[in-house]
Each structure stands twice: as C-alpha cells, then as structure tokens.
Amino acid sequence: MPEGHTIHRESRLQRARLGPGPIAASSPQGRFHAGAQRIDGRRIESIDAVGKHLLYRFEGRRHLHIHLGLVGRFAMYAADPPPPSPNTRLSLVGDATVYLTGPATCELLDPLQIKRLVERLGPDPLDPDADPDRFFEGLARRTTPIGATILDQSVIAGIGNVYRSELLFLTGIHPDRPAAELTAPEREALWKLAVDQLAEGERTGRIVTVAPREVGATRRSELPKELRLYAYKRWHQPCRRCGTEITQWELGGRLIWACPSCQPR
DNA sequence: GCTGCATGATGAA
DNA sequence: TCATCCTGCAGCA
Numbered sequence: 001m002p003e004g005h006t007i008h009r010e011s012r013l014q015r016a017r018l019g020p021g022p023i024a025a026s027s028p029q030g031r032f033h034a035g036a037q038r039i040d041g042r043r044i045e046s047i048d049a050v051g052k053h054l055l056y057r058f059e060g061r062r063h064l065h066i067h068l069g070l071v072g073r074f075a076m077y078a079a080d081p082p083p084p085s086p087n088t089r090l091s092l093v094g095d096a097t098v099y100l101t102g103p104a105t106c107e108l109l110d111p112l113q114i115k116r117l118v119e120r121l122g123p124d125p126l127d128p129d130a131d132p133d134r135f136f137e138g139l140a141r142r143t144t145p146i147g148a149t150i151l152d153q154s155v156i157a158g159i160g161n162v163y164r165s166e167l168l169f170l171t172g173i174h175p176d177r178p179a180a181e182l183t184a185p186e187r188e189a190l191w192k193l194a195v196d197q198l199a200e201g202e203r204t205g206r207i208v209t210v211a212p213r214e215v216g217a218t219r220r221s222e223l224p225k226e227l228r229l230y231a232y233k234r235w236h237q238p239c240r241r242c243g244t245e246i247t248q249w250e251l252g253g254r255l256i257w258a259c260p261s262c263q264p265r
Numbered sequence: 266g267c268t269g270c271a272t273g274a275t276g277a278a
Numbered sequence: 279t280c281a282t283c284c285t286g287c288a289g290c291a
Contacts, residue, residue, distance in 0.1 A: 001272045052273075070273040071285045087285065102285040104273065153274085160272045207272075232272085253279085254273090 002068040004051055004158020005201030008126045010074050011049035017078060018044060019095030026091045028084040035108050036090060038062055051121045051157025055114060063114050069104025121157040125194040126202060132191045139179040139187055146182060147175025148252030150190070158198060162232045165257045166209040167193050169231040174263040175256050214240055231257040
C-alpha cells in the first residue's frame with residue numbers, strides 16, 4: 001500500500017534491520033535473476049527513499065531501483081522467514097530477510113540514470129532538505145485542477161490517491177480548483193500538512209488523518225479502520241465535520257472524494 | 266473458481 | 279483517454 005510514507009518507512013526499517021554485513025540476493029521468481037546476481041554477496045552502503053522510489057547503493061557502485069507501483073509489497077522478517085512465495089521477485093537476506101513481490105520496477109541503474117530519475121521528481125515532503133518553493137512554483141505554473149496536480153510526481157513527490165483526498169479536505173480546498181489559483185496561504189498550508197501527515201504515516205505505517213477527538217476517541221492508534229479518514233472512499237457518507245454527504249468523481253484518472261461544504265469551489 | 270479492483274505509472278492512440 | 283503491467287484478495291457464483 002505504497003504512497004511516499006511507505007517507501008520512506010521501508011527505507012528506514014530495512015537500513016536498520018538488514019545490518020552492515022554482506023547481503024544474499026536472489027530472485028526466487030526468476031524475473032530478476034541477472035540483477036540479483038550482480039548484487040549478491042555485497043554490502044549495502046545506503047538506502048534512500050525519494051518520493052515513491054527506493055534506491056539502494058551496493059558495494060561496487062551497483063544501484064538498485066525499486067518502485068512498488070500499485071500492487072508491490074515488501075515483507076520483512078527479523079528471524080525465521082517463511083520460504084519465499086513463487087512470486088517473490090527479490091529476496092534480500094542479511095541480519096533480516098526482505099521479500100519483494102509485485103513491484104512495477106526492480107532494476108539496476110547507473111549513477112546517471114539515478115540522477116535523471118531524481119531530477120524529474122518534485123520536492124518530497126519527507127525530505128528535510130526539500131524546497132517548498134519548487135512546489136509553490138509548480139502549482140503557480142499549472143492550470144490543471146489541484147486534485148490532479150498533487151498526484152503529479154514532478155510537482156510534489158510521494159502523494160498518492162489517499163493523501164490527495166485527505167490533504168485537500170484538511171486544507172478545505174476543492175479538488176477541481178485550478179492549481180494556479182490557490183492563494184499563498186493555501187499553498188503553504190498544503191505543503192505543511194503534507195509534511196506533517198506523511199511524517200505521521202511514515203512513523204506509524206498507516207494513514208490516519210482524523211483528529212481522534214473529532215470522532216470521540218483519545219488516541220490515533222486506537223481508531224478503527226472506518227474512522228481513520230475524512231474523505232477517501234467515503235462516498236455518500238456524512239462529513240465528519242459538517243454532516244454533508246461526501247461526493248465522489250473522477251479526477252486525473254482516479255476517483256477522488258470531497259466534502260462540498262468544507263471544500264467550497 | 267472467476268472477476269474486478271487497489272494507497273501507481275507508462276506508452277500508444 | 280485507453281490499455282497494459284504487476285499481485286493478492288474480496289466478493290460473487
């Protein structure tokens with residue numbers, strides 16, 4: 001279930017748990033056999049997340065690029081891993097075991113390709129050095145609806161379909177409004193909420209945007225699944241703030257949800 | 266058992 | 279705008 005927070009979390013956890021030693025790499029499924037062989041037995045020098053992309057640098061300048069796409073998943077085992085399923089594209093075994101299934105991308109890249117990949121991405125709210133002005137300028141340049149624009153990874157890197165509905169709800173911005181017409185305070189609020197919300201998602205491993213007290217709970221971690229979000233997939237249900245029915249339509253090729261009262265056009 | 270969908274992205278038309 | 283790729287699982291017969 002990958003938006004940017006998932007990738008950054010994987011980056012952090014794998015870095016901590018795979019350990020400093022040589023990694024046994026293989027492709028049980030076979031589709032990444034040649035690539036796995038080229039990193040097998042090498043140490044990992046770094047793991048970095050950029051938006052929804054995960055980049056590993058192995059000894060000997062071998063760079064591994066993984067993008068989970070819609071259905072890709074990691075599974076990590078500290079000890080006693082089960083045997084990999086037949087669909088396991090990549091197995092990494094160090095102090096822990098990591099299995100990768102269903103990625104959209106799993107490939108080795110050279111440094112120039114890595115550079116180009118990173119350059120085409122917008123600022124990443126989970127990168128402490130990210131430059132929000134690049135985001136603001138990206139919005140100012142586009143007349144496309146804001147709801148489509150924040151899914152564009154070259155404008156802001158890491159936002160997916162859940163966060164786009166939730167961030168626009170939290171900022172009270174209607175998804176159909178042209179990106180360029182957002183006010184400066186709106187643009188800034190959007191960036192700040194992206195930073196806060198994705199950081200929270202990275203920390204906990206789940207997306208919970210609802211303020212617990214708003215639904216009569218005391219802790220975020222206690223919220224049951226059906227109470228965690230304000231808009232995403234809540235079509236026809238009452239808005240948690242005002243009771244108006246949440247609406248749903250297609251925007252940028254994906255479904256989006258919003259409260260027509262809390263997010264006026 | 267089969268179908269269709271899902272927190273994604275690309276390339277062709 | 280549409281088809282396609284990737285996998286797992288819910289919902290249905």
